[in-house]
Amino acid sequence: MYRRDKKHPWEKSMEMIIRLHRKIAPELIAIFEERYNILRHIYHAQPVGRRSLSATLDTGERVVRAQVDFLKNAGLVDFSPLGMTITESGQAILAELAEYIRQLHGLTVLEQEIAQALSVGTVVIIPGDSETNNMVAKELGRAAASVLSQQLGRPLTIAVSGGSTMANVAEALTVSAPQTLVVPARGGLGEQVEYQANTVAAVMANNLGGKYRLLHIHDGLSEEALETVLTGDSPMRAVVDRIKRADILIYSIGQAGRMAERRGIRKELRRQILEQGAAGEALGHYCTLDGKIVHVTSSLGLKLNDLAEIGMVIAVAGGAAKAAAIVAVAHAGSQDVLVVDEAAARAIQMIIHPTSA
Structure with missing residues (x-):
């Protein structure tokens, strides 16, 4: 690290x-x-x-x-x-x-190189490739869980995104933190149940012995529809307020094209997003390699421009195919900790310093 x-x-x-x-x-x-x-x-x-x-x-x-x-x-x-x-x-x-x-494997030197290039406070690289080895995927989750565990011990609100990587993080948590509240970082009910942010938040809270609040709302609703929901549902507004005031955010990073398809974005809009150079997606934001946000899906919860107000932001991703996505999201928003596997780190090195890798 x-x-x-x-x-x-x-x-x-x-x-x-x-x-x-x-x-x-x-x-x-x-x-x-x-x-x-x-x-x-x-x-x-x-x-x-x-x-x-x-x-x-x-x-x-x-x-x-x-x-x-x-x-x-x-x-x-x-x-x-x-x-x-x-x-x-x-x-x-x-x-x-x-x-x-x-x-x-020279990972400590590589961590330093990536941290400086992407302006990340702490970089953690796990040996191996999580795309080809499920054991490495679990270790990636365990490493992120270890980083998160070091922050626990006092009353905290943790916001967590969905996805298989975050599911591994939630499963890897073994510490007791009954004063912790876990909330989903954003709405969204379109994925497999076990990978939805609500499910990950509940599993994480149960493993910590803490509490959780859920956000039952789809990504992609219009801003007007979201405002109507909040106006008529005070409990949901209370959950959104807790999300916005989270002490820690831990989230995963995805490839722009794959995430747009998974989120059900219509084909023509997907094509436009990619034509504008989108490489990575996080929290519903589609970013180019230099950090320009070209599309944002409407949703309740955290946005990339909220990250500066959160006490600690932990981003987690693995696999060489996600290297460009990781660089894009890192340039678009601030991260205190970036946890990646070796395959992603080597590919990131090729992007940031193509002649040195």
Whole structure:
């Protein structure tokens, strides 16, 4: 995790260790990565059998057996009739290995580069590609949940958007924060139920032991219709007021074309939005690569120009295909924290510094 003007004290010593490994024992690096991948697959899939693990990793059963036997003898993995599980020691080692892998892949340097280019306070990069590996998608959610958890402990209102990424964030939250109120960032009932902002808000609140308020209104209604709804529904107006006064916003970023289609925007308007250069979408705003907003869907809730008034804004997205969308939304609105996977980060690097990647 990179924070502008702040470096971890262990970074130089970790870099030195990696340099020594590459010079004296490069084979150790491959072993580190292999055992790290096995440990984190077990962690996310536990209890899991060797055959299933072998298929997921696309590795021979003999190789997997040798490695998990080593991990078991080291006290990092337990075997049972139900399958393999990771021990407490294994979880601790997994966290430590994660920092090693991040340094090994040069992710701390890349975090700094992206943070400075996009004017983001903190960038967090998770190794891997969430588009091709569901385990990485879960880790992306877990990393965002960890960032969010660090802010809890006092009465707060959290606004959350919908989508599969936010569903992973909600599922990953394990801390107790009964003083927390969770609200959907915007209206919208057109997606799969489990990915709707209302559902994500309810799951997040339940996992925190907090409370939630829901916003039952479709995106895309006219401004006049929305005003009529608010005028005749004081409870809904109260929910919108709480959303506007959120202390934390955590939201996902989508590709402009895909989101326009998913939101049911008519074909001709979709074409116009894309012809104007829209690359990314967030909170119903369609943005060009340089941050120009070319279309906004009418909805109750937060807008990108509200972000400056919110205490902490956390954006989360993964996959190389979303790189342009992430850059577009980052230029359109302010983020305190950006959580992405390595695939997205490498593709972002190609956009912001095409000759350095």
